[in-house]
Amino acid sequence: MFRVRGIQLAVHGSFFLLLAWIAYEGWQLGGWPTLFWCVGILLAFFVCVVLHELGHSFTAMAFGIGVSRILLMPIGGMAQFDDIPREPRRELLITLAGPAVNFLIAGLLWPIVGLAADDGIPITTRGFFQLLLHANLAMGCFNLLPVFPMDGGRILRAFLAWRMPYVRATYWASRVARVLAVVAIGTILFSPFFGRWQERILPSVLFVFIGIVGELEYRATLRREREDEHWRASLARLYGPAPTAEPPPVSP
Numbered sequence: 001m002f003r004v005r006g007i008q009l010a011v012h013g014s015f016f017l018l019l020a021w022i023a024y025e026g027w028q029l030g031g032w033p034t035l036f037w038c039v040g041i042l043l044a045f046f047v048c049v050v051l052h053e054l055g056h057s058f059t060a061m062a063f064g065i066g067v068s069r070i071l072l073m074p075i076g077g078m079a080q081f082d083d084i085p086r087e088p089r090r091e092l093l094i095t096l097a098g099p100a101v102n103f104l105i106a107g108l109l110w111p112i113v114g115l116a117a118d119d120g121i122p123i124t125t126r127g128f129f130q131l132l133l134h135a136n137l138a139m140g141c142f143n144l145l146p147v148f149p150m151d152g153g154r155i156l157r158a159f160l161a162w163r164m165p166y167v168r169a170t171y172w173a174s175r176v177a178r179v180l181a182v183v184a185i186g187t188i189l190f191s192p193f194f195g196r197w198q199e200r201i202l203p204s205v206l207f208v209f210i211g212i213v214g215e216l217e218y219r220a221t222l223r224r225e226r227e228d229e230h231w232r233a234s235l236a237r238l239y240g241p242a243p244t245a246e247p248p249p250v251s252p
């Protein structure tokens with residue numbers, strides 16, 4: 001669509017299917033005014049998704065890491081970094097910056113519109129911003145679930161990487177994610193708190209997707225580590241072992 005500080009903002013084609021579906025649901029609920037209200041909410045929600053991703057991106061750029069693009073999909077946004085830092089402190093700050101943006105937006109809206117009442121959100125201007133406030137609180141909290149590669153999972157990996165090698169930390173983060181994803185899917189499918197079965201499918205598919213992406217990212221991390229090791233070994237064969245930081249022992 002356009003660029004922000006060199007970051008390309010791209011929208012996946014399936015996003016327009018979601019837009020069409022929301023428009024149709026809104027129209028069925030209350031004709032044209034509700035259609036515009038629902039489409040407006042969806043667009044405002046995705047503006048917040050972009051701001052969340054820009055939070056990650058600008059923090060990464062402050063550390064000198066390039067961000068090529070932000071891709072918007074119906075399930076959310078994804079910032080693509082040139083290189084994810086393997087330094088826990090940096091990864092922690094970059095990761096926290098996303099949910100922090102959501103809590104900041106919620107914190108700004110809260111004193112103005114307040115939380116919605118229990119009996120639902122009215123289709124008014126105030127209701128619009130109340131729903132946006134609720135959506136930002138939900139987005140911030142949901143992303144902090146420790147399910148790798150969601151933000152919470154990355155935070156878990158950063159904490160683990162303080163105590164063990166990076167690949168090992170990624171392995172454990174992705175294993176925890178797999179277990180939690182299975183628990184989440186079981187809860188969504190069998191708990192009475194979730195509504196009709198149609199409403200249970202999308203969140204279940206989302207957790208399957210998160211589990212798969214987590215596994216793929218672990219494998220990519222492992223592959224990169226092995227390639228790096230291969231190059232280190234090859235260079236060592238050619239030029240001798242890499243120099244270490246410690247000075248050679250001095251004989252008395």
Ligand SMILES: [Zn+2]
Pocket residue numbers: 052053056098099143151
């Ligand atoms: Zn995030």
